[in-house]
Amino acid sequence: MVDQLRNFDSSELFKKTMDIGVNCQLNGNCKQFANFQMSPVLADNKMLKLKKSCYKCNMTDLPQGLQNFIEEKARVCQPDKIHICDGSIEEYNALLELLQVNGSLQKLEKMDDCWLALTDPKDVARVESRTFICTKSMRDTIPTPKHGFKEVDSSLNLRNLKCTALGNWMSPEDLEYELGRRLPGCMKGRTMYVVPYSMGSVGGSISKIGVELTDSPYVVCNMRIMTRMGIKILGKIEDESVFVKCLHTVGVPLPTKMTIVNNWPCNPEMTMVAHLPEKNEVISFGSGYGGNSLLGKKCFALRLGSIIAKREGWMAEHMLILGITNPQGVKKYIAAAFPSACGKTNLAMMTPSVPGWKIECVGDDIAWMKFNEKGELRAINPENGFFGVCPGTSNSTNPIAMKTIQKHTIFTNVAHTADGEVYWEGMDDNMVSHGEHLISWKGKDWTKDSKEPAAHPNSRFCAPAEQCPIIDPNWESPEGVPISAIIFGGRRPQGVPLIYEAFNWEHGVYIGASVKSEATAAAEHKGKVIMHDPFAMRPFFGYNFGDYCKHWLSLSKEGRKMPKIFHVNWFRKSDNGQGSFLWPGFGENIRVLEWIFKRTDGDDSIAQKTPIGYMPKVDSFDMEGLNIPVGCIQELFSLDKQFWLGELEEIEKYFDQNVNISMPNEVLDQLSSIRERFLNIEFFNWHTLFGIMLNGKTFTIKN
Numbered sequence: 001m002v003d004q005l006r007n008f009d010s011s012e013l014f015k016k017t018m019d020i021g022v023n024c025q026l027n028g029n030c031k032q033f034a035n036f037q038m039s040p041v042l043a044d045n046k047m048l049k050l051k052k053s054c055y056k057c058n059m060t061d062l063p064q065g066l067q068n069f070i071e072e073k074a075r076v077c078q079p080d081k082i083h084i085c086d087g088s089i090e091e092y093n094a095l096l097e098l099l100q101v102n103g104s105l106q107k108l109e110k111m112d113d114c115w116l117a118l119t120d121p122k123d124v125a126r127v128e129s130r131t132f133i134c135t136k137s138m139r140d141t142i143p144t145p146k147h148g149f150k151e152v153d154s155s156l157n158l159r160n161l162k163c164t165a166l167g168n169w170m171s172p173e174d175l176e177y178e179l180g181r182r183l184p185g186c187m188k189g190r191t192m193y194v195v196p197y198s199m200g201s202v203g204g205s206i207s208k209i210g211v212e213l214t215d216s217p218y219v220v221c222n223m224r225i226m227t228r229m230g231i232k233i234l235g236k237i238e239d240e241s242v243f244v245k246c247l248h249t250v251g252v253p254l255p256t257k258m259t260i261v262n263n264w265p266c267n268p269e270m271t272m273v274a275h276l277p278e279k280n281e282v283i284s285f286g287s288g289y290g291g292n293s294l295l296g297k298k299c300f301a302l303r304l305g306s307i308i309a310k311r312e313g314w315m316a317e318h319m320l321i322l323g324i325t326n327p328q329g330v331k332k333y334i335a336a337a338f339p340s341a342c343g344k345t346n347l348a349m350m351t352p353s354v355p356g357w358k359i360e361c362v363g364d365d366i367a368w369m370k371f372n373e374k375g376e377l378r379a380i381n382p383e384n385g386f387f388g389v390c391p392g393t394s395n396s397t398n399p400i401a402m403k404t405i406q407k408h409t410i411f412t413n414v415a416h417t418a419d420g421e422v423y424w425e426g427m428d429d430n431m432v433s434h435g436e437h438l439i440s441w442k443g444k445d446w447t448k449d450s451k452e453p454a455a456h457p458n459s460r461f462c463a464p465a466e467q468c469p470i471i472d473p474n475w476e477s478p479e480g481v482p483i484s485a486i487i488f489g490g491r492r493p494q495g496v497p498l499i500y501e502a503f504n505w506e507h508g509v510y511i512g513a514s515v516k517s518e519a520t521a522a523a524e525h526k527g528k529v530i531m532h533d534p535f536a537m538r539p540f541f542g543y544n545f546g547d548y549c550k551h552w553l554s555l556s557k558e559g560r561k562m563p564k565i566f567h568v569n570w571f572r573k574s575d576n577g578q579g580s581f582l583w584p585g586f587g588e589n590i591r592v593l594e595w596i597f598k599r600t601d602g603d604d605s606i607a608q609k610t611p612i613g614y615m616p617k618v619d620s621f622d623m624e625g626l627n628i629p630v631g632c633i634q635e636l637f638s639l640d641k642q643f644w645l646g647e648l649e650e651i652e653k654y655f656d657q658n659v660n661i662s663m664p665n666e667v668l669d670q671l672s673s674i675r676e677r678f679l680n681i682e683f684f685n686w687h688t689l690f691g692i693m694l695n696g697k698t699f700t701i702k703n
Ligand SMILES: Nc1nc2c(ncn2[C@@H]2O[C@H](COP(=O)(O)OP(=O)(O)OP(=O)(O)O)[C@@H](O)[C@H]2O)c(=O)[nH]1
Pocket: 338, 339, 340, 341, 342, 343, 344, 345, 346, 347, 364, 365, 387, 388, 389, 390, 391, 392, 393, 397, 522, 570, 571, 581, 584, 585, 586, 589
């Protein structure tokens, strides 16, 4: 029977009716085999029971462009079966059951329709070193570094990959070679799922369509949460040019001699995530995790998205979007870009500590933003769910996220209790009675005395956005919400104050270009080094960063209401970056948003000029009820001249070496102006409530 399956001619398949989701009897007829979903582990003739009334689709009725795409990839990847996803709840449940039967998912019995996947420990985060863009001209993708490319380890198995601090590039010829030794037969023994999806509400003016072919039912289930997925999308595909073509495979054809760990097939030695902007295509091989496999997210919405956005004059950014309402009932929207695992989900779902203020969530990771004909910047969240970091999420830090993830959620790499509840580092103690033993993300017995963490630092929840108790009423608005402010930020243990504001758009572009942050667990980086992460987009640029800066600069035009640009830092530490966080963060961040809110109203009485931008003035910053020592407040707002001169020198060197001749002069001019202002400090009014450190001296000047 299996042999029969192997031998079917995929082109035959396309002449047949794709009758999906209907109970079929196994009768050994290849033609019919092609036509339905069956679990490979249910070979005892127990059919996966899909309820009636699922989508019935004649393959030849599918849009021609889609038929061509499926056929082309099926010929190469040679799946045993093809399943066109209808996106129904019946299909979702059947896939969850399939994953449960084959041991890739466990049901979390104490929760409502919640599931746990434990991955192969080799496949736990995005692999930036194996992620690249393929264009004819290298210059389109990356700036040429002044002192040559990074050395590429031959163990990557990526021929002639050109690696830089601002992205990786491969030529079409080399890509062809690499695909040639990966794709042929890569889906043997598996089902190829066809996942049509929309980024943004279906039919919205900023929305776009993608189709992901994947051999991972785990990916299908997560895509159903993260995107609008299923047959409702098919009607939107008129021709080939309107959808982004995504191909994903775990890279483990069956039968296999490879050791499969945790029933999580993956192929780390051969993993690659390739983007082909000239073909509107993404090809991801070997990893099942997060941004490597849910191709609508980073690959489409950010990397290809940023290219499309540049071409069409809009922006695709790694930003949360929130609605903020003041005690008088005035509402605004703010977008914020922080690098991975630096607090976007937390800010987007914040519970304000100051009474009277309200936060509502539009999105927690990605924003697509476009100026409308009135000159307003309108933003949509192209996603449909949250793929959020678990560790650190608790009823005290992010109660809204905790409420969001109690049902219909897929968890990956968290710990769990014997009776089926989730657990991770930083979760409220009363969620799980301690002393009780847990099972760690590695599937081992775990107690609080264990040396290894219970959950992987990059463990994630995947939950439908509509479950968020503070989801914004306009979160699916097709024309998007109006953006009044853009915030940049990162983890800066030293030197960078809690909040400052750009003098103008060009200065804001410089601030975005100079974002730096301590490395986190969201990618493969080791240790706590401070890395450059311009616009929080370094791993996600689809094209040359110099051109990206030019694009941002070009957005400021007559007649447009340009949002004000800010920089925040929740992560400054005492003792020159060695001690504890100075700022309580989380719900207290509302105090910073309050200042930003007032600034977008044009309140000049609350700001003063410093060399790096506007900062809060005496008494303008709401400190009431904040229980932290005055010394901490002073340190949070202090500006150290030597630190900043060093910082500017380092950024200048980074631009010079890595962006080189691609960097627009406007950005470099901003850097020179900041240095100039530091060297001529008397130009500024230095009086602040908090005191400013200059040359190591502290001036605390009362107004
Ligand atoms: N100290 C402090 N930690 C924070 C704050 N906000 C978030 N964190 C922690 O930072 C980690 C990541 O936060 P997230 O909100 O999930 O980060 P993200 O930017 O959405 O991450 P990605 O999904 O990877 O893009 C969690 O452990 C949080 O608890 C804050 O204001 N202060």
